[in-house]
Amino acid sequence: DQQVKQNSPSLSVQEGRISILNCDYTNSMFDYFLWYKKYPAEGPTFLISISSIKDKNEDGRFTVFLNKSAKHLSLHIVPSQPGDSAVYFCAAVRYNFNKFYFGSGTKLNVKP
């Protein structure tokens, strides 16, 4: 069962512009959401997270928005840089269950 979905396999953005990566989930019981970034031949690295009690979390150029009614979260990168080019995964988890559900990833290409 795919409880976390990233429907866009790829996204191309010009350097300096905003990148918006989207993620949808089906389980309203998820408590915590995360974004990871993955370069080729490396493991994913944690980027930013958000608790279900919040609707926004910001860390530098990265902002995650959570819309619980729509079961949707998004990652905004402003301004986008070529070094941001990577595959981005969203993930969701329920407290006390500790089983993380990951989306299939979106490959971001930031063009110089």
Place this chain on the structure above:
Amino acid sequence: GAGVSQSPSNKVTEKGKDVELRCDPISGHTALYWYRQSLGQGLEFLIYFQGNSAPDKSGLPSDRFSAERTGGSVSTLTIQRTQQEDSAVYLCASSLHSAPGDGNEQFFGPGTRLTVL
């Protein structure tokens, strides 16, 4: 070392053989997770350990898969009688403890690429 390490980095095996994959978590991290990423797919949860015990083994695809963790540190994932559909990148991650939350993110290793011929 400073990060999560996994060995081997690449493994090519013949169908029907057993393979053992190893994960060394970050020192002091009590929680350890195994994931699998098949080509073009997201990360698939396999199992997680809190200390040496595995509260959730629900992600293991079949009884050919098993994992253990001894001494609260190193973990091994064993796949018996490998099949071609087992070909994937197997990722290990560790975190300070198992409760998700700020400051307790998972740190991933580089993965083991398994190819079953």
